[in-house]
């Protein structure tokens with residue numbers, strides 16, 4: 001078995017003069033859930049399409065499941081594209097079996113698996129409903145099941161959570177975990193951090209066409225200092241409390257908010273205890289993936305803005 005189910009190296013794509021993807025590499029460990037995260041327009045969809053061989057890169061290569069060409073392993077891949085769409089006249093069960101048949105799955109086996117999937121996910125009441133009568137979110141769930149009904153080794157989902165209500169989002173998380181437990185590798189794109197935080201073994205963050213971070217969710221969160229919320233029992237003398245806390249501590253109501261590095265947790269506790277101001281509330285937590293994501297994207301945006309400002313100054317003085 002290959003250590004990596006996806007090995008994309010230096011993928012680059014221009015649309016006219018615009019570099020939509022700039023040397024993006026993705027190494028997705030076999031059996032993992034891997035998230036490609038990025039703001040709108042970052043280049044996620046284009047990167048996934050090049051990875052799958054749907055569009056040709058201007059530079060770079062992609063190997064899937066150890067094959068030299070993505071096309072050579074297409075029956076072992078399940079893909080939910082950004083464009084959603086099923087035949088509206090089909091019933092859910094038929095639509096799923098049809099998608100499976102396109103990837104080589106026997107029709108009656110596809111119908112059987114469709115019913116099993118839908119029942120397990122609590123969707124049994126719409127097994128025989130026509131697609132045209134379904135809500136958009138429900139039709140998306142059917143398309144999702146259709147994209148994995150042939151039990152692929154590699155599942156690639158482009159923004160699978162967008163357009164789903166919270167109940168269906170949870171069904172999808174369950175589905176992704178079950179597919180991983182079956183042995184599949186899952187690669188999905190999203191700009192909603194909560195799903196990535198709960199699901200992903202590793203993530204890549206793409207912003208302004210290039211990969212800006214690669215690692216585990218915890219590694220991303222560790223890019224930012226810990227957040228502290230401290231409520232003294234004796235909040236009366238604000239200046240005296242502030243003197244025991246790190247510079248920049250900010251009072252909101254009765255609580256003080258500030259950031260500290262990992263090594264400063266114990267010294268902080270000692271200082272608070274010694275101060276005599278007491279404690280009625282104290283929480284020390286890592287920022288969420290959302291905060292790390294916003295931090296990375298803002299840094300990238302700021303460096304682009306700085307470059308643009310420099311270019312403008314150069315142009316003005318030329």
Ligand SMILES: Nc1ncnc2c1ncn2[C@@H]1O[C@H](COP(=O)(O)OP(=O)(O)OP(=O)(O)O)[C@@H](O)[C@H]1O
Pocket residue numbers: 015020038039040041042043044045046047191
């Ligand atoms: N076929 C195309 N022709 C011209 N420009 C394109 C084409 N496809 C994508 N782009 C541009 O390339 C950039 C990256 O698009 P892409 O769809 O890959 O981003 P994304 O990260 O998936 O965004 P979103 O989350 O909004 O779907 C965008 O600026 C987009 O407008």
